[in-house]
Amino acid sequence: MAEVWPATQGSIEDVVGRMESPPLREAVRHTQWCRVTGVRQILGWLQQFPGDSWQQRWNASPAAASGVEWGRMAAEWIAATSSGVTATIVGSGLVGLVLADVLRPSLSWQMARRARHMQDRFALVRDPEGFARLQTLAGPGRWASLTGRRAVNDLTKIMVAKGGTLADITVGDALEYRAALQEHHTQSAGHTLFYAWLRRLGSLPDDAPATLRNLSRATGQVGIEQLVDRYDLTCRPVRDLLVDYLTERRPGLDYATLDNLSRFLALHFWADLEAHHPGIDSLHLPPQVAAQWKQRAQTKTVRRRRSDGTYDEVTSPRLDGSTLLIAVRALYLDLAQWAGEEPTRWGPWVAPCPIREADLNVKKQGQRVKARMDQRTRQRLPALPTVVRAAKELLDNAQARLQAVQTAPAGGRFEVLGETFTRARKPGSTWVYDAGGRRRDLVQRERRAFWGWATVEFLQHTGARIEEMLEASHHSLIQYRLPTTGEVVPLLQIAPSKTDQERVLLVSPELADVLSTIITRIRDLRTGAVPQVAAYDYNERVWNPPMPLLFQYDRSGEISAINGEFLRKCLNDVLDATGLTDADGCPLDFDPHDFRRIFITDAIRSGLPPHIAQVIAGHSDINTTMGYNAIYPADAIEAHRAFIARRRSLRPSEEYRTPTNEEWDAFLSHFEKRKLSLGTCARAFGTACIHEHACVRCSLLRAEPSQRGRLLEIRDNLLDRIAEAQREGWHGEVDGLEISLAGAEQKLTQLDAALKPSVVHLGLPAFGQIAGQSNTL
Structure with missing residues (x-):
C-alpha cells in the first residue's frame, strides 16, 4: 500500500487551508468548525509518531491497528496532546482527512468500523463526474435501492483505501476488496454489483473477469502440468511422460476432453497403481498387477452418510469404466506408434498393453444402458402432461402471491389463494411471514417458478440439450421465407455444442408463446433491448463473449446468465409440486436430458422419419437417435397378434366355445x-x-x-x-x-x-417388473 503522495505530505496549515476551500468546505458553520478542529487535533496527535507523511505516521500509530478501537479510544489517545477533545469532533476530523485524501484507512480498518455521513459527501468531493455518470447508467430505481446503496458504499471503501477516482480502480483492487469482505463477513453475497458497474463504466480491461460471482468456480483453463500435478504423482519420469503425452494430444482435443483424459491417466490409472503398488516406475505391468488394476477400474468406492451421522463405504460399478480402459489402451498404442517416428523420445516407454481388445467389449453394457434409459423414458412420457400443468400452476400461484404482496401495506396482513401472510415492515420489501412465522421471499419464489416453467416448456418443444438452451440468445430467432409459397416462418437457431453441429428448429406456436414471454420479461425497460451478458462455459472453462441470452435474470441489480444448477433447482420445485412417484414409491425425478429423450420418442411415434429426427436432434449418427427412441416394437406386437388370430381361425371352433x-x-x-x-x-x-x-x-x-x-x-x-x-x-x-x-x-x-440365491441382482428391472407395467403410447 502506498504511504507517500502529495496530499499526505503537506503541513497542518496546508491541510487546514484545503479544508477551508471548496469542495471540502462545509456549508454549515458548526460542522465546518468541528471538521477543522478535529483535523488539527488528529494531526497534532500523529506528530508524535515516526514518518515522513501523515499516512506513515497513521500506520505507526495504534489507530491503524483496529477500526473498532478507534471509535472507543480515539478521544483518549488524542486528549494527551489536545484540549477540549470530544468523540464527535475527532470523528468529524477523521472524515475531513479522508475526504481530503490525507489519510487512507485500510480495507480491514473500514470493515471493522462504519463511516457514517461520508458516502454522499465522498462522491461530491472525490469524483462527482464519475458518480454522476454511474448514477445515469444504473438508473434512479436501482441507484436508490438497497443493493445500489451497498454498491456505492463498496466503491467508496475502495477509493478511500486506494485513492484516486472510479476510473483508477483496477481488477486487483476489486479482488482485494472481495477477499477483505470474505475475511470479515465470511461471505460476499450482494457485494458484486459494484464490479458490474465498473465494467459498464468501461474502466476495466476487456480481459477482466465478467463478474465476481462464483469466481472460485470460474477458475479458467490451467496448463497441462497443473492438470497432472493436482494428483501428486510420486514417480517423476511417469509424471513427465503423461505431461508430454497430453501435450502431444492437446491440439486435437477440447479442454473438457483434455481434463477428463488427464484425470483418467493420472488419477484413475497411475495414481491408483502407486497407491496399491508403492515404488512402481514402469508402464510394463506384471500380469497380476494389470489384472488387479482392471478389476479396480470397473468399480468405484463412495462414502455415504448414514442416518446416525456415520459414514459407510459402498462399492458400485463404475459407469465410465470402459472409457477409462479405452483411454489407457490408447496411451499404450499411441506410444508404440509414435516410437516408430521418434524412437528416442517415445521408445523407452513402449510396453505391452495390459488391456486386450476383448476387455473393451461393451455390447452387453450398452444394451443394459439402452434398456435402463428406455424404461426411464417410458415411465416419464405419460407423466409429462402432469409436469407441464404443474409448472404452469406453480407460476400462476407465485405471480398471484407476488402481486398481492406488492399491493399490501408494509407490516399489513393479506390473504391470497387461501393463505394468510404478513408483509415485512421495511418499505419496498417483498418478504412475508406465513401463518407459521416462516419468512418467504416472494420475488425469489416467483423467479424460480417462472424459470422452472420456461425450462419445461423450452425443453419439451425443442428437445435441446441443457447447454444449448442456456446458450440460446435473442439472435437465435430468425425468419425464413419458404421458396414455394413465400410464407415467412420463424426458426430457432441452435448453436453448436456437443457435436459442433449447428441446426435450426421450426418454432411452433406453443414455443413462440414461450419465447415471447421470456423476451418480454428480460427486456430492459428503459431501452427495450435484451441486455447482453457474458456466460461462463463450465466445460471449456472460458468466458463466452457478451450476448443477449434468453436465460438471464436480474440478480440484485446485476444481470447474470442462468446456470444449469439454478435451473435444476427450479425443475425440482416443479416436480415437488406434482407429487409424482416412480414404481418404487420414490418421488419421480426428471433430468433435463429426459425431455430430449421424450421429444425424440414422441416425434418418431408420431410418424416423423428417424433420419429427420436425427437432423432435428443434431446427432451425427442415426444409431444415436434410435438409441433415444423408446417406442415398443409395434411391428412385432402386431405381427404376433395377427399370428394368434390366424391360428385360432384354423383350429376347430369348439375349442373356443364358452364353457358351461x-x-x-x-x-x-x-x-x-x-x-x-x-x-x-x-x-x-x-x-x-x-x-x-x-x-x-x-x-x-x-x-x-x-x-x-x-x-x-x-x-x-x-x-x-x-x-x-x-x-x-x-x-x-x-x-x-x-x-x-x-x-x-x-x-x-x-x-x-x-x-439358495443363484444370481447377483444388479438393480436392473426384471422382466416381471417391466411386463407388469402398462403404458399408453
Whole structure:
C-alpha cells in the first residue's frame, strides 16, 4: 500500500487551508468548525509518531491497528496532546482527512468500523463526474435501492483505501476488496454489483473477469502440468511422460476432453497403481498387477452418510469404466506408434498393453444402458402432461402471491389463494411471514417458478440439450421465407455444442408463446433491448463473449446468465409440486436430458422419419437417435397378434366355445383340490392322481418353503420306521418306506436349491417388473 503522495505530505496549515476551500468546505458553520478542529487535533496527535507523511505516521500509530478501537479510544489517545477533545469532533476530523485524501484507512480498518455521513459527501468531493455518470447508467430505481446503496458504499471503501477516482480502480483492487469482505463477513453475497458497474463504466480491461460471482468456480483453463500435478504423482519420469503425452494430444482435443483424459491417466490409472503398488516406475505391468488394476477400474468406492451421522463405504460399478480402459489402451498404442517416428523420445516407454481388445467389449453394457434409459423414458412420457400443468400452476400461484404482496401495506396482513401472510415492515420489501412465522421471499419464489416453467416448456418443444438452451440468445430467432409459397416462418437457431453441429428448429406456436414471454420479461425497460451478458462455459472453462441470452435474470441489480444448477433447482420445485412417484414409491425425478429423450420418442411415434429426427436432434449418427427412441416394437406386437388370430381361425371352433356352468365348476374344483398340506399339486386339469395321494413320492408336488419343517419331521419318521422294519424283518415294508424316504429327501433338496440365491441382482428391472407395467403410447 502506498504511504507517500502529495496530499499526505503537506503541513497542518496546508491541510487546514484545503479544508477551508471548496469542495471540502462545509456549508454549515458548526460542522465546518468541528471538521477543522478535529483535523488539527488528529494531526497534532500523529506528530508524535515516526514518518515522513501523515499516512506513515497513521500506520505507526495504534489507530491503524483496529477500526473498532478507534471509535472507543480515539478521544483518549488524542486528549494527551489536545484540549477540549470530544468523540464527535475527532470523528468529524477523521472524515475531513479522508475526504481530503490525507489519510487512507485500510480495507480491514473500514470493515471493522462504519463511516457514517461520508458516502454522499465522498462522491461530491472525490469524483462527482464519475458518480454522476454511474448514477445515469444504473438508473434512479436501482441507484436508490438497497443493493445500489451497498454498491456505492463498496466503491467508496475502495477509493478511500486506494485513492484516486472510479476510473483508477483496477481488477486487483476489486479482488482485494472481495477477499477483505470474505475475511470479515465470511461471505460476499450482494457485494458484486459494484464490479458490474465498473465494467459498464468501461474502466476495466476487456480481459477482466465478467463478474465476481462464483469466481472460485470460474477458475479458467490451467496448463497441462497443473492438470497432472493436482494428483501428486510420486514417480517423476511417469509424471513427465503423461505431461508430454497430453501435450502431444492437446491440439486435437477440447479442454473438457483434455481434463477428463488427464484425470483418467493420472488419477484413475497411475495414481491408483502407486497407491496399491508403492515404488512402481514402469508402464510394463506384471500380469497380476494389470489384472488387479482392471478389476479396480470397473468399480468405484463412495462414502455415504448414514442416518446416525456415520459414514459407510459402498462399492458400485463404475459407469465410465470402459472409457477409462479405452483411454489407457490408447496411451499404450499411441506410444508404440509414435516410437516408430521418434524412437528416442517415445521408445523407452513402449510396453505391452495390459488391456486386450476383448476387455473393451461393451455390447452387453450398452444394451443394459439402452434398456435402463428406455424404461426411464417410458415411465416419464405419460407423466409429462402432469409436469407441464404443474409448472404452469406453480407460476400462476407465485405471480398471484407476488402481486398481492406488492399491493399490501408494509407490516399489513393479506390473504391470497387461501393463505394468510404478513408483509415485512421495511418499505419496498417483498418478504412475508406465513401463518407459521416462516419468512418467504416472494420475488425469489416467483423467479424460480417462472424459470422452472420456461425450462419445461423450452425443453419439451425443442428437445435441446441443457447447454444449448442456456446458450440460446435473442439472435437465435430468425425468419425464413419458404421458396414455394413465400410464407415467412420463424426458426430457432441452435448453436453448436456437443457435436459442433449447428441446426435450426421450426418454432411452433406453443414455443413462440414461450419465447415471447421470456423476451418480454428480460427486456430492459428503459431501452427495450435484451441486455447482453457474458456466460461462463463450465466445460471449456472460458468466458463466452457478451450476448443477449434468453436465460438471464436480474440478480440484485446485476444481470447474470442462468446456470444449469439454478435451473435444476427450479425443475425440482416443479416436480415437488406434482407429487409424482416412480414404481418404487420414490418421488419421480426428471433430468433435463429426459425431455430430449421424450421429444425424440414422441416425434418418431408420431410418424416423423428417424433420419429427420436425427437432423432435428443434431446427432451425427442415426444409431444415436434410435438409441433415444423408446417406442415398443409395434411391428412385432402386431405381427404376433395377427399370428394368434390366424391360428385360432384354423383350429376347430369348439375349442373356443364358452364353457358351461358345470364345466366351469369342475375347473374351479380341480384347482381347489390341488391345495395340499405340504404345498401345491401341479397335475394338469382333467388328470387323476397317479400316486394314490402318496404326495411325498410324487414329482408333481411343489412343496412350500414354509413347510420345510414338516418335511424334516416326515423324513425323520420314515428313518425311524425303516429302522423298525429292518429290526423286525418286515422287508416288504422296507421297500415302500425307502421310496417315500427318497421322495422326501428330493423335496428337501428342491427347497434348498430354491432358497439358495443363484444370481447377483444388479438393480436392473426384471422382466416381471417391466411386463407388469402398462403404458399408453
